[in-house]
Amino acid sequence: MKELIQLHKDEFIEQLKRFLSIPSISSLSAHKGDVVKGAEWVADALKETGMEHVEIIETKGHPIVYADWIHTEGKPTVLVYGHYDVQPEDPLDLWETPPFEPTIRDGKIFARGATDDKGQLFLHIKALDLLLKENGELPVNVKFCIEGEEEIASPNLGPFINENQEKLVCDAVVISDTSFIEKGQPAICTSLRGALAMEVTVKTANTDLHSGTYGGAIPNSIHALVHILESLHHENGEIAVDGFYKGVPEVTEELRGEVAQIPFDEEKTKRELDLDALFGEEGFTFQERVGIRPTLEINGITGGFQGEGLKTIVPSKASAKISCRLVGEQNPQAIYEAIEQHMEAHKPAGAKVEVQQYIQANPVALDSRNPMIQTAADAYEEVYGVRPLFPKEGGSIPIVEVFSRVLDAPVVLMGFGLPSENLHAPNEHFHIENFVKGMETAASYLKKLGNQ
Amino acid sequence: MKELIQLHKDEFIEQLKRFLSIPSISSLSAHKGDVVKGAEWVADALKETGMEHVEIIETKGHPIVYADWIHTEGKPTVLVYGHYDVQPEDPLDLWETPPFEPTIRDGKIFARGATDDKGQLFLHIKALDLLLKENGELPVNVKFCIEGEEEIASPNLGPFINENQEKLVCDAVVISDTSFIEKGQPAICTSLRGALAMEVTVKTANTDLHSGTYGGAIPNSIHALVHILESLHHENGEIAVDGFYKGVPEVTEELRGEVAQIPFDEEKTKRELDLDALFGEEGFTFQERVGIRPTLEINGITGGFQGEGLKTIVPSKASAKISCRLVGEQNPQAIYEAIEQHMEAHKPAGAKVEVQQYIQANPVALDSRNPMIQTAADAYEEVYGVRPLFPKEGGSIPIVEVFSRVLDAPVVLMGFGLPSENLHAPNEHFHIENFVKGMETAASYLKKLGNQ
Numbered sequence: 023m024k025e026l027i028q029l030h031k032d033e034f035i036e037q038l039k040r041f042l043s044i045p046s047i048s049s050l051s052a053h054k055g056d057v058v059k060g061a062e063w064v065a066d067a068l069k070e071t072g073m074e075h076v077e078i079i080e081t082k083g084h085p086i087v088y089a090d091w092i093h094t095e096g097k098p099t100v101l102v103y104g105h106y107d108v109q110p111e112d113p114l115d116l117w118e119t120p121p122f123e124p125t126i127r128d129g130k131i132f133a134r135g136a137t138d139d140k141g142q143l144f145l146h147i148k149a150l151d152l153l154l155k156e157n158g159e160l161p162v163n164v165k166f167c168i169e170g171e172e173e174i175a176s177p178n179l180g181p182f183i184n185e186n187q188e189k190l191v192c193d194a195v196v197i198s199d200t201s202f203i204e205k206g207q208p209a210i211c212t213s214l215r216g217a218l219a220m221e222v223t224v225k226t227a228n229t230d231l232h233s234g235t236y237g238g239a240i241p242n243s244i245h246a247l248v249h250i251l252e253s254l255h256h257e258n259g260e261i262a263v264d265g266f267y268k269g270v271p272e273v274t275e276e277l278r279g280e281v282a283q284i285p286f287d288e289e290k291t292k293r294e295l296d297l298d299a300l301f302g303e304e305g306f307t308f309q310e311r312v313g314i315r316p317t318l319e320i321n322g323i324t325g326g327f328q329g330e331g332l333k334t335i336v337p338s339k340a341s342a343k344i345s346c347r348l349v350g351e352q353n354p355q356a357i358y359e360a361i362e363q364h365m366e367a368h369k370p371a372g373a374k375v376e377v378q379q380y381i382q383a384n385p386v387a388l389d390s391r392n393p394m395i396q397t398a399a400d401a402y403e404e405v406y407g408v409r410p411l412f413p414k415e416g417g418s419i420p421i422v423e424v425f426s427r428v429l430d431a432p433v434v435l436m437g438f439g440l441p442s443e444n445l446h447a448p449n450e451h452f453h454i455e456n457f458v459k460g461m462e463t464a465a466s467y468l469k470k471l472g473n474q
Numbered sequence: 475m476k477e478l479i480q481l482h483k484d485e486f487i488e489q490l491k492r493f494l495s496i497p498s499i500s501s502l503s504a505h506k507g508d509v510v511k512g513a514e515w516v517a518d519a520l521k522e523t524g525m526e527h528v529e530i531i532e533t534k535g536h537p538i539v540y541a542d543w544i545h546t547e548g549k550p551t552v553l554v555y556g557h558y559d560v561q562p563e564d565p566l567d568l569w570e571t572p573p574f575e576p577t578i579r580d581g582k583i584f585a586r587g588a589t590d591d592k593g594q595l596f597l598h599i600k601a602l603d604l605l606l607k608e609n610g611e612l613p614v615n616v617k618f619c620i621e622g623e624e625e626i627a628s629p630n631l632g633p634f635i636n637e638n639q640e641k642l643v644c645d646a647v648v649i650s651d652t653s654f655i656e657k658g659q660p661a662i663c664t665s666l667r668g669a670l671a672m673e674v675t676v677k678t679a680n681t682d683l684h685s686g687t688y689g690g691a692i693p694n695s696i697h698a699l700v701h702i703l704e705s706l707h708h709e710n711g712e713i714a715v716d717g718f719y720k721g722v723p724e725v726t727e728e729l730r731g732e733v734a735q736i737p738f739d740e741e742k743t744k745r746e747l748d749l750d751a752l753f754g755e756e757g758f759t760f761q762e763r764v765g766i767r768p769t770l771e772i773n774g775i776t777g778g779f780q781g782e783g784l785k786t787i788v789p790s791k792a793s794a795k796i797s798c799r800l801v802g803e804q805n806p807q808a809i810y811e812a813i814e815q816h817m818e819a820h821k822p823a824g825a826k827v828e829v830q831q832y833i834q835a836n837p838v839a840l841d842s843r844n845p846m847i848q849t850a851a852d853a854y855e856e857v858y859g860v861r862p863l864f865p866k867e868g869g870s871i872p873i874v875e876v877f878s879r880v881l882d883a884p885v886v887l888m889g890f891g892l893p894s895e896n897l898h899a900p901n902e903h904f905h906i907e908n909f910v911k912g913m914e915t916a917a918s919y920l921k922k923l924g925n926q
Contacts, residue, residue, distance in 0.1 A: 234869025417686025
């Protein structure tokens with residue numbers, strides 16, 4: 023296998039570059055055509071590999087790509103999930119090389135989607151390619167279900183899974199869309215936070231007004247928005263919305279101990295991010311804050327005059343994008359309503375508040391003792407020489423909870439990214455070493471499952 | 475004169491339309507060429523009228539246009555000041571007709587700069603045109619000093635006035651860049667607030683980060699900016715910056731009485747602006763808040779992801795534009811430093827704060843009993859049948875204080891705008907009735923000065 027990989031490595035990287043050059047940004051309607059191109063590219067790659075029944079399935083949004091190879095009766099069936107859509111590229115001026123012109127530097131491939139998730143998805147396709155090249159057949163049955171809406175919270179994949187349980191039935195769902203703890207220390211994530219996102223818009227007067235004529239005497243939409251946003255947290259970092267913490271599991275000593283196993287170097291993090299201090303909910307460690315505690319973060323804000331120079335107006339409209347990470351039994355809908363009520367209650371006189379909900383996803387927990395997960399750990403250990411840790415991830419992959427619940431199959435979060443790979447940020451990249459070893463690990467995993 | 479005006483009115487309005495179609499936005503470098511076109515247009519209009527020694531004077535920024543007509547020895551010299559630059563047009567989508575395609579509806583001419591200040595400046599040029607057509611000569615000596623940087627606080631006109639006192643010497647400076655109290659009630663403004671503007675930028679980490687991986691555990695630049703901005707005001711609307719109110723005149727019963735003479739209809743204002751409540755510093759009336767009290771307003775805010783949909787980042791950079799209106803003996807530089815110190819003191823852990831100063835201008839007060847102002851009041855009364863009031867204006871025309879101090883001449887703020895004309899906002903317009911009566915008033919003023 024190692025030799026085969028060496029033989030084809032450069033060719034596979036060239037193919038990945040072509041995949042990464044498609045700007046398949048699912049959240050921007052201007053890129054709708056590019057997202058379709060991404061789906062077609064994936065379908066073609068699956069066909070070339072030898073996968074069968076390759077389909078591009080239309081949805082109300084972006085298409086789903088399905089394929090399978092089912093020829094080993096009596097062996098387990100593995101369903102590989104991934105996504106070919108990517109995050110927007112802005113702020114564009116902070117990219118060292120253009121986000122959709124993949125470039126290799128220092129053993130890393132730089133491009134939007136390199137690690138999240140095109141590189142990690144493509145290594146599974148190429149693992150099958152290698153297995154078929156080696157043996158002419160696969161050690162287990164394989165299905166692919168690849169979507170183009172992960173970065174917008176999978177609005178159409180959930181219904182698709184619900185309506186196609188028969189088609190998707192499997193013994194394990196394998197997803198590579200998470201990270202190592204750090205270089206050389208693999209991880210299989212066993213918990214994902216839920217998510218909730220919204221946009222709040224504050225309006226005051228029906229038009230922007232001259233700050234000389236009206237300033238100081240009428241409501242200012244930015245002042246009102248700032249007042250509302252500041253009210254969402256207490257000074258100690260706790261979220262101030264009534265009912266927000268309902269359903270959050272108690273932080274027991276046992277849970278604390280489990281979380282503390284994941285190494286974290288505060289000084290290194292501060293140095294890398296150029297921060298003189300970290301900040302978060304009082305009484306919790308960094309690992310607890312990002313793993314087992316819920317959050318409320320403002321992701322963007324806009325209002326009034328933003329051009330060059332100045333414009334002395336009292337702005338009539340301002341808005342902010344807000345997202346939450348949820349844990350345990352927190353109910354996204356109930357929390358959305360609590361935040362909406364909080365904002366309504368904290369708006370200053372003369373301000374009108376509108377809230378628009380974007381997404382919601384339930385938190386999910388997986389059992390690291392499941393044999394499908396332990397076999398994956400064996401494959402990692404074989405390739406990397408180190409057994410993976412089982413961290414509780416701070417991010418959200420909303421569809422994981424749906425796969426786990428609807429297909430009643432263990433989800434194996436077999437990540438090959440690194441936390442430093444700038445996902446969702448400028449200069450996103452993927453380590454070529456992990457692309458290569460990832461193929462090897464994925465192939466080894468299927469072999470081990472076939473031999474059981 | 476009335477007949478002459480009727481004869482030429484339509485032609486003058488067509489000329490004004492051409493002037494208004496030049497997008498001479500001084501704050502945007504992309505419009506530098508248009509600002510030059512604005513200067514050339516003014517110079518040509520002055521030449522055609524019969525003004526002499528017309529010069530376009532280069533500065534470090536946008537040009538100044540000078541012209542004079544000095545042939546009536548022993549008569550007073552009036553210097554007309556105005557500005558041919560305009561505010562940016564955004565938000566463009568709220569304009570009913572494009573900002574630089576002047577359109578007449580309901581007796582109003584709609585365009586950026588219609589009332590601020592092209593329409594009001596042009597009526598002086600046309601008043602001279604009419605006087606010269608009528609008599610072949612002017613009743614007094616006239617100078618023009620027209621700048622292209624008023625909307626960016628006149629950075630080069632101040633030095634020009636200082637270096638050209640001899641050239642600009644005069645008995646009165648006439649400026650039409652202010653408003654009536656309301657339709658039918660003219661006003662000569664006798665007080666202008668000073669101004670101070672700045673931009674604050676907050677930086678946290680050196681890049682945007684994934685809110686799943688880092689959210690809740692590192693500083694968020696928008697949270698930090700919101701915290702700083704919220705700290706600038708107390709709940710009662712008072713400005714919370716130490717030392718901000720130093721130099722603000724005591725609000726005596728006499729001053730209150732003077733301000734209360736300016737009519738104000740709260741219900742009408744709320745209805746017109748679609749506001750269910752007004753807001754401002756506790757203990758002061760609307761007129762006091764906009765006339766004799768200082769303010770601090772956020773004019774714009776920006777940070778993080780602002781595109782369509784969502785992007786779950788912890789944003790690394792956010793900024794806000796802030797401007798103040800100052801009164802009495804408030805010192806702009808001292809207040810700038812106090813605000814800078816306040817923001818530094820209120821920044822949360824992990825945040826870096828940078829402040830960039832844009833402009834500063836001293837407040838100015840004028841004596842309504844000055845004969846040059848009283849004669850202007852006579853001219854208004856003749857044309858409008860109503861004697862003007864003498865309000866204290868909330869806006870700032872930074873150069874007024876410089877004219878008044880350096881040339882030691884009374885400044886006559888002979889405005890023809892209406893407060894409802896959306897200056898600095900979408901759908902700016904100027905009432906054609908006031909354009910026409912403005913010419914008549916300006917001509918009458920010069921005749922009265924010539925007869926004294």
